[in-house]
Amino acid sequence: MGHDSTYTNQKFKVVGTRVNRPDGVDKVTGRAKYGADAYAPGQLVGLFLRSPHAHAKIKKIDVSKAEKLDGVKAIITSADLPDLTGDDRDLTDILENCMARGRALYDGHAVAAVAAIDMQTAKKALKLIKISYQKLPHVTDVDQAMEPGAPIIHDFVRDRKTGKPSNVCKISQFGHGDVEAGFAEADVIIEKTFKTEQTHQGYIEPHACLANISSDNTGELWVTTQGHFGFRSTCAELLGMDVAKLKVTSSEIGGGFGGKTHVWIEPIALALSRKANRPVKVVMSRDEVFRASGPTSATSIDVKIGAKKDGTITGATADLRYTNGAFPGFWAMLGSMISFACYDIKHVKSIGYDVIVNRPKVAAYRAPSAPMPAFAIESVMDLIAAELKMKPIELRIKNAAKEGTRASYGPTYGPIGIGPTLDAAKNHPHMRARLKKNQGRGVACGFWFNFGGQTCVDLNIGIDGSVNLIVGTVDVGGSRASLALIAAEELGIPYEQVRANVGDTASLGHNDMTDGSRGTFSSGMATIFAARNAITVLRERAAKTWDIPLESVIWKEGAARATGKGNSNRPPLSLKELAASAPNTGGPIAGHNEVVADNAGVSFASHICDVEVDPETGVTKVIRYTVIQDAGKAVHPDYVEGQLQGGAAQGIGWALNEEYVYGDDGCLQNPGFLDYRIPVCSDLPFIDTQILEIPNPDHPYGIRGVGETSIVPPLAAIGNAVSNAVGVRMNHTPMSPIRILKAIEDSKA
Amino acid sequence: MLSVSLTGALRSAVGGAECVQIQASSIRELISNLSDQYPNIRQHIDTGIAVAIDGKIYRDNWDVEISADAEVFLLPRIQGG
Amino acid sequence: MSGVHVSTTINGDPVEFACPQDETLINSLRDRVGLTGVKEGCGTGDCGACSVTLDGRLVCSCLVLSAEVNGKEIATVEGMVEDGKLHPLQQQFIEHAALQCGICTPGILVAAKVLLERNPNPSEEEIRYALAGNLCRCTGYDKIVRAVQAAGKEMRKKSR
Numbered sequence: 001m002g003h004d005s006t007y008t009n010q011k012f013k014v015v016g017t018r019v020n021r022p023d024g025v026d027k028v029t030g031r032a033k034y035g036a037d038a039y040a041p042g043q044l045v046g047l048f049l050r051s052p053h054a055h056a057k058i059k060k061i062d063v064s065k066a067e068k069l070d071g072v073k074a075i076i077t078s079a080d081l082p083d084l085t086g087d088d089r090d091l092t093d094i095l096e097n098c099m100a101r102g103r104a105l106y107d108g109h110a111v112a113a114v115a116a117i118d119m120q121t122a123k124k125a126l127k128l129i130k131i132s133y134q135k136l137p138h139v140t141d142v143d144q145a146m147e148p149g150a151p152i153i154h155d156f157v158r159d160r161k162t163g164k165p166s167n168v169c170k171i172s173q174f175g176h177g178d179v180e181a182g183f184a185e186a187d188v189i190i191e192k193t194f195k196t197e198q199t200h201q202g203y204i205e206p207h208a209c210l211a212n213i214s215s216d217n218t219g220e221l222w223v224t225t226q227g228h229f230g231f232r233s234t235c236a237e238l239l240g241m242d243v244a245k246l247k248v249t250s251s252e253i254g255g256g257f258g259g260k261t262h263v264w265i266e267p268i269a270l271a272l273s274r275k276a277n278r279p280v281k282v283v284m285s286r287d288e289v290f291r292a293s294g295p296t297s298a299t300s301i302d303v304k305i306g307a308k309k310d311g312t313i314t315g316a317t318a319d320l321r322y323t324n325g326a327f328p329g330f331w332a333m334l335g336s337m338i339s340f341a342c343y344d345i346k347h348v349k350s351i352g353y354d355v356i357v358n359r360p361k362v363a364a365y366r367a368p369s370a371p372m373p374a375f376a377i378e379s380v381m382d383l384i385a386a387e388l389k390m391k392p393i394e395l396r397i398k399n400a401a402k403e404g405t406r407a408s409y410g411p412t413y414g415p416i417g418i419g420p421t422l423d424a425a426k427n428h429p430h431m432r433a434r435l436k437k438n439q440g441r442g443v444a445c446g447f448w449f450n451f452g453g454q455t456c457v458d459l460n461i462g463i464d465g466s467v468n469l470i471v472g473t474v475d476v477g478g479s480r481a482s483l484a485l486i487a488a489e490e491l492g493i494p495y496e497q498v499r500a501n502v503g504d505t506a507s508l509g510h511n512d513m514t515d516g517s518r519g520t521f522s523s524g525m526a527t528i529f530a531a532r533n534a535i536t537v538l539r540e541r542a543a544k545t546w547d548i549p550l551e552s553v554i555w556k557e558g559a560a561r562a563t564g565k566g567n568s569n570r571p572p573l574s575l576k577e578l579a580a581s582a583p584n585t586g587g588p589i590a591g592h593n594e595v596v597a598d599n600a601g602v603s604f605a606s607h608i609c610d611v612e613v614d615p616e617t618g619v620t621k622v623i624r625y626t627v628i629q630d631a632g633k634a635v636h637p638d639y640v641e642g643q644l645q646g647g648a649a650q651g652i653g654w655a656l657n658e659e660y661v662y663g664d665d666g667c668l669q670n671p672g673f674l675d676y677r678i679p680v681c682s683d684l685p686f687i688d689t690q691i692l693e694i695p696n697p698d699h700p701y702g703i704r705g706v707g708e709t710s711i712v713p714p715l716a717a718i719g720n721a722v723s724n725a726v727g728v729r730m731n732h733t734p735m736s737p738i739r740i741l742k743a744i745e746d747s748k749a
Numbered sequence: 750m751l752s753v754s755l756t757g758a759l760r761s762a763v764g765g766a767e768c769v770q771i772q773a774s775s776i777r778e779l780i781s782n783l784s785d786q787y788p789n790i791r792q793h794i795d796t797g798i799a800v801a802i803d804g805k806i807y808r809d810n811w812d813v814e815i816s817a818d819a820e821v822f823l824l825p826r827i828q829g830g
Numbered sequence: 831m832s833g834v835h836v837s838t839t840i841n842g843d844p845v846e847f848a849c850p851q852d853e854t855l856i857n858s859l860r861d862r863v864g865l866t867g868v869k870e871g872c873g874t875g876d877c878g879a880c881s882v883t884l885d886g887r888l889v890c891s892c893l894v895l896s897a898e899v900n901g902k903e904i905a906t907v908e909g910m911v912e913d914g915k916l917h918p919l920q921q922q923f924i925e926h927a928a929l930q931c932g933i934c935t936p937g938i939l940v941a942a943k944v945l946l947e948r949n950p951n952p953s954e955e956e957i958r959y960a961l962a963g964n965l966c967r968c969t970g971y972d973k974i975v976r977a978v979q980a981a982g983k984e985m986r987k988k989s990r
């Protein structure tokens with residue numbers, strides 16, 4: 001990409017140190033303001049009315065009684081939301097997902113919204129809205145939705161071959177070689193079907209926003225989001241506003257993990273505000289978050305792998321079926337791209353089926369689509385190893401992808417980190433620890449792409465020489481600290497002299513979402529270039545002051561230094577001094593950068609996990625867990641470790657407890673943290689991490705994305721560990737006590 | 750001439766071919782010449798694609814130069830969490 | 831709407847407010863008193879983000895009616911700073927990077943403070959069980975447990 005990549009053996013002064021984050025004090029004192037923490041004078045309370053049916057025609061909505069209730073200021077149904085999306089199908093789907101248009105497509109689908117002077121009135125108003133539904137047949141299971149005769153959810157989705165309506169909205173195929181020939185070479189072939197249930201990102205902060213549109217169609221939105229610029233464009237397009245007239249401010253965000261990359265309540269909150277001509281605050285309840293935001297896919301996956309006696313994999317296939325919720329998506333496509341990415345396989349084929357069902361529209365969840373095929377494939381890898389009497393880690397090392405391997409999604413890899421993570425796993429003391437009765441160990445690998453995207457930052461030097469860094473990527477887990485470290489490194493000043501802030505949409509150019517593990521990677525890159533621009537200005541100012549040519553001024557350790565004949569005894573001009581004299585040397589000093597930061601570098605991880613399963617109750621306890629990941633340069637090691645631990649914990653929850661349970665009526669049975677159980681403190685051990693700092697050649701500091709890969713291996717690592725503990729192969733997540741007991745029982749029968 | 754490999758649904762847009770020959774020295778040229786030659790690919794470009802050059806994936810930066818012997822893959826655009 | 835008049839002590843200060851009879855404490859604290867450090871993650875007693883103490887007892891403020899707190903003493907995260915100094919727990923949470931998004935932090939700090947007041951030297955297991963009612967989705971709890979251990983150590987040193 002033409003960037004300076006002299007990163008190797010780079011010595012850093014502050015990058016890599018464990019400094020305190022700038023937003024730390026606000027967050028431990030309760031001062032930090034999240035989505036629900038903003039208030040505006042005269043604000044109204046916004047509430048949604050949601051479908052109690054999985055699939056129903058909305059025959060009539062009568063809001064007349066509700067409208068007459070004192071204190072009700074606006075009611076919105078789809079009738080108030082003209083379709084301005086043109087022929088942009090994706091946008092039309094977003095509009096329809098925000099508010100049902102003639103048909104409720106899942107339990108929880110919004111059908112109306114109210115703004116009233118207080119909660120009590122808003123609740124009363126919801127009760128007064130009368131809707132007559134005509135129930136339609138529904139389907140929530142991925143395999144059932146693919147069967148002939150299944151209820152069809154969208155008539156516009158057609159089977160590619162027959163042209164008939166279908167729930168399969170996309171079929172994607174990746175791979176190379178001739179898999180039949182591959183299987184013909186194999187000495188052992190193992191084929192198995194796996195299922196993973198739908199899970200939710202489970203961020204603790206529900207979606208929340210404060211919308212305020214004035215009568216001149218300009219507005220402001222305060223919102224918890226992973227990308228306020230993206231929210232701005234979507235909302236503006238749906239409501240027919242100019243993006244420049246809608247200022248979106250991202251609040252502190254209480255977790256996102258992909259779930260806050262999409263709008264749900266925001267366009268409606270704005271519409272309510274516009275209609276009521278008052279600010280409107282909308283905060284989702286937890287029940288609404290589960291029923292009506294964007295969980296991940298449930299899947300059903302067939303995997304077949306063949307290998308020679310020496311362990312060489314000769315061929316592999318995967319058929320992957322993913323629920324997309326009630327609207328077309330591409331989640332199985334993503335799954336089919338990455339499924340075999342860890343391995344060097346000559347003949348490989350993955351086919352993904354994206355399937356529409358009566359469930360909420362799927363959104364990204366940390367390394368979206370990747371944990372499920374990893375569960376299936378890494379489980380079969382263990383079965384092959386057992387068949388060949390090889391150690392599972394040896395089988396993986398033997399087949400690991402490396403530089404020059406053709407990736408299962410097409411291109412040839414450059415230098416990659418799967419091998420090093422596996423070697424580190426093999427040599428980790430964890431692998432030699434003794435296991436006791438009812439305990440089992442599992443190992444698994446994972447892959448994620450990571451990406452960069454559009455980014456811009458402003459770096460402003462204050463009159464006292466302190467530095468304000470304004471970035472446009474939302475800080476989801478400590479990135480302001482990392483970015484301030486990078487600015488300090490580049491400018492050669494102490495970390496404490498830099499303050500990083502997230503700018504609103506009116507103060508910076510467009511920035512993509514904080515997703516795809518891009519936050520620190522891309523804003524870090526822009527920060528470096530912005531700092532370099534500022535340094536050029538600083539050198540110019542020093543040159544002016546000294547009246548010497550620019551080329552004779554270098555920037556070192558936070559100060560301009562004159563070089564060359566006759567200049568060496570000039571005392572350096574520090575950032576502080578240059579800032580103080582700025583008014584007379586040309587005015588404010590700043591650096592700016594816009595970049596498309598591509599090439600965040602693919603990332604790999606290997607996890608090791610020990611579990612103990614109680615054979616009487618089927619309860620699994622994770623007793624030891626180790627994450628090894630190729631993370632590039634770790635700018636702030638604490639927050640890199642935090643990403644690795646947090647992803648592992650989410651994967652552990654997915655593996656053991658978490659699932660969306662739908663009843664026969666197609667309604668979600670467990671929309672709350674009591675019955676949708678995410679790991680609590682006493683469920684987990686300390687999670688060991690080992691960061692392999694394999695630098696990314698396409699980033700000036702060698703940084704790569706780190707946030708997502710850690711959720712990919714846990715389902716499989718735990719699956720393998722549990723299977724080893726109980727002696728029965730587990731093929732369905734979550735591996736809840738009931739499923740484990742049933743698997744044990746079935747194996748005896 | 751570049752050999753451009755296609756994956757997934759992109760293949761059907763060029764009549765099923767796994768690989769097409771395109772004259773191009775940058776991603777921008779590649780995309781414009783490709784959509785001239787295969788108009789059906791435009792809808793994919795609109796919804797988002799990525800280009801992998803020698804294993805490195807570019808989603809947005811169309812200024813990237815491509816050498817004649819590079820390995821070029823057209824991929825669907827991917828999304829993260 | 832039949833309202834109630836509530837007079838309480840919050841973080842040492844006398845506070846009075848009026849609210850509907852069925853309003854929960856979390857909503858009064860946030861919307862009437864302005865203590866938005868009290869977070870709502872679920873509203874059903876399952877996440878602990880709304881943890882406060884009521885006469886020294888740890889409660890989920892989403893499960894308490896404001897009408898019940900008349901004459902009682904409430905403490906929230908906003909009251910943890912003493913004489914302008916962060917509580918050792920607050921300090922250690924920052925230093926151990928025990929928060930990522932930070933939405934769970936106020937509730938966890940309040941719960942951990944109650945724990946350390948009762949048991950100045952808890953084992954890892956005691957910490958884990960004491961915090962089992964406080965969900966954190968970001969950290970995997972590793973650094974949280976370590977921060978509580980470090981704060982306990984610091985507080986034991988001080989009280990010696």
Ligand code: FES
Pocket residue numbers: 869870871872873874875876877878879880881890891892893
């Ligand atoms: S908000 Fe009170 S426990 Fe979750």
Ligand code: FES
Pocket residue numbers: 204254255928929930931932933934935965966967968969
């Ligand atoms: S730090 Fe985000 S939930 Fe705990």
